[in-house]
Amino acid sequence: MEKTAELVQKKTDLKSLSKEELSEFLKEMGLVSYRADQVFQWLYQKGVSSFDEMTNLSKDLRQKLSEKAVIRRAKEFQRQESKDGTIKFLFQLDDPSDYKVEAVMIPDFYDDGEANRLTVCVSSQVGCMFGCSFCATGKMGYFRNLTHGEIVDQVQTINELTEERFGKKITNIVYMGMGEPLHNYKAVTESVRIISDPLGIELSPRRITISTVGLTKQIKQLADEDLGSNLAISLHAADDEKRNKIMPINESLNLEKLEEAVRYYYKKNEKPFTYEYLLFDEFNDTAADAKNLVKIARWVPSKVNIIMYNNVAGVALQRAREDRLNAFMRILAKNHVTATVRRSRGDDIDAGCGQLAIREGQERGKSLAKV
Numbered sequence: 001m002e003k004t005a006e007l008v009q010k011k012t013d014l015k016s017l018s019k020e021e022l023s024e025f026l027k028e029m030g031l032v033s034y035r036a037d038q039v040f041q042w043l044y045q046k047g048v049s050s051f052d053e054m055t056n057l058s059k060d061l062r063q064k065l066s067e068k069a070v071i072r073r074a075k076e077f078q079r080q081e082s083k084d085g086t087i088k089f090l091f092q093l094d095d096p097s098d099y100k101v102e103a104v105m106i107p108d109f110y111d112d113g114e115a116n117r118l119t120v121c122v123s124s125q126v127g128c129m130f131g132c133s134f135c136a137t138g139k140m141g142y143f144r145n146l147t148h149g150e151i152v153d154q155v156q157t158i159n160e161l162t163e164e165r166f167g168k169k170i171t172n173i174v175y176m177g178m179g180e181p182l183h184n185y186k187a188v189t190e191s192v193r194i195i196s197d198p199l200g201i202e203l204s205p206r207r208i209t210i211s212t213v214g215l216t217k218q219i220k221q222l223a224d225e226d227l228g229s230n231l232a233i234s235l236h237a238a239d240d241e242k243r244n245k246i247m248p249i250n251e252s253l254n255l256e257k258l259e260e261a262v263r264y265y266y267k268k269n270e271k272p273f274t275y276e277y278l279l280f281d282e283f284n285d286t287a288a289d290a291k292n293l294v295k296i297a298r299w300v301p302s303k304v305n306i307i308m309y310n311n312v313a314g315v316a317l318q319r320a321r322e323d324r325l326n327a328f329m330r331i332l333a334k335n336h337v338t339a340t341v342r343r344s345r346g347d348d349i350d351a352g353c354g355q356l357a358i359r360e361g362q363e364r365g366k367s368l369a370k371v
């Protein structure tokens with residue numbers, strides 16, 4: 001692989017181009033249009049790392065391409081497997097940096113042990129600048145955005161594993177790994193298009209969920225696009241005072257602004273929303289919190305995922321106790337809020353987002369809480 005910075009800079013990284021840009025690039029090289037589909041398929045359906053693997057292109061054509069372009073592919077660097085089947089991957093990015101990002105595969109099994117849902121949580125940025133107090137990635141700071149190719153690479157690599165191990169592909173994707181997806185809007189939306197493209201990964205966008213801390217401008221932008229994926233809000237507190245304490249973004253984009261964006265999105269899409277709510281012991285798990293959450297769940301048709309927190313070293317907030325969870329859930333049920341408890345997975349590995357990358361020495365980049 002051509003790794004020197006000089007070479008990489010001179011050539012075009014094909015996986016940083018959108019489908020249309022790729023087509024244009026190949027057209028400028030004199031290739032007829034069906035060649036663009038073939039190259040796209042090699043890049044995203046077959047996940048090749050070199051032009052030599054594109055065997056339905058002539059040798060001359062492959063040579064021509066390798067003079068003008070490069071294919072970067074993020075590579076698996078490390079893997080941790082939990083007793084419950086959860087697998088955490090650390091990916092090394094294919095550039096001169098030493099940056100690494102995480103992805104997690106969370107399997108669900110039928111009673112007979114056959115794999116049912118295979119959900120993958122992908123990263124969209126190296127680090128994150130939003131500094132949520134409960135999040136290991138937030139402590140790392142922000143380094144850079146991933147390209148859409150680097151996002152798709154995570155999915156491709158894990159697809160190869162699930163096909164080999166379970167005889168089937170990934171069934172669901174959530175953008176809830178390292179980074180704030182809507183802060184890397186262009187690459188994230190392009191990656192959704194490629195993942196759902198019949199010549200790409202071919203996973204229905206209905207099985208893809210983008211999660212955001214509540215970037216209202218981008219929520220509205222997404223509402224105006226026809227991506228077909230789902231949107232989830234990482235809420236984690238149901239009043240401004242508490243949310244300000246744990247999510248600095250709420251100081252500039254508070255719940256009132258979030259409500260306006262959520263209503264706008266729903267008006268355009270008429271798709272139920274999901275709210276993610278990490279339940280922290282004696283912080284956001286009181287009856288008053290549950291009642292505030294009921295009010296938010298009524299903004300537009302929605303459901304709530306109550307997530308049991310994977311405790312993170314150095315974070316004072318702790319996973320809520322079972323009795324407090326039960327009382328909280330009773331209030332939601334009494335008020336007809338559709339709510340599900342998501343138990344933490346991979347407790348015996350570094351499953352909390354960002355933990356593995358921090359362990360691997362990715363320490364501190366830029367941070368701010370302004371967009």
Ligand code: SF4
Nearest residue numbers: 128131132135138179
């Ligand atoms: S929770 Fe999400 S937005 Fe907040 S710091 Fe972590 S990665 Fe960033």
